[in-house]
Amino acid sequence: MSPKDSVKVEELAVTIEPLSDRIIVMPLEKEQVSASGIVIPETTSKEKPHEGIVIALGKGGIMNDKGVLSPDPHKYLKLKDIVLFGRYAGDDVKLKSKSGKDIEVKILHLDSILGIVR
Numbered sequence: 001m002s003p004k005d006s007v008k009v010e011e012l013a014v015t016i017e018p019l020s021d022r023i024i025v026m027p028l029e030k031e032q033v034s035a036s037g038i039v040i041p042e043t044t045s046k047e048k049p050h051e052g053i054v055i056a057l058g059k060g061g062i063m064n065d066k067g068v069l070s071p072d073p074h075k076y077l078k079l080k081d082i083v084l085f086g087r088y089a090g091d092d093v094k095l096k097s098k099s100g101k102d103i104e105v106k107i108l109h110l111d112s113i114l115g116i117v118r
Helices: none
Strands: 022-027 050-057 082-085 091-096 102-109 113-117
Touching (some): 022 082
């Protein structure tokens, strides 16, 4: 099953609409497994970009204090895109699913997205 198939946004108990150029991403958990099948835990020394699935996009067009309009994320991304972002980018938010399970998402600015996985 691909990561795009495993995300079901409708399972969230609440809806968040990001403002401006913000994007809501559901991080994908990746386990590293050695050739012999041993799971290698993630350590804090790893500074690799993380992956996540876009579950909501802001509308852009809000003017900042310098008089510059924020870009429209819809020009660059679409829902269910798999994106790369830095380990410490954005804000972590815990949401509840309809079944009561905690689901962690990240709220990122468009410029925190490093790339799209194709």
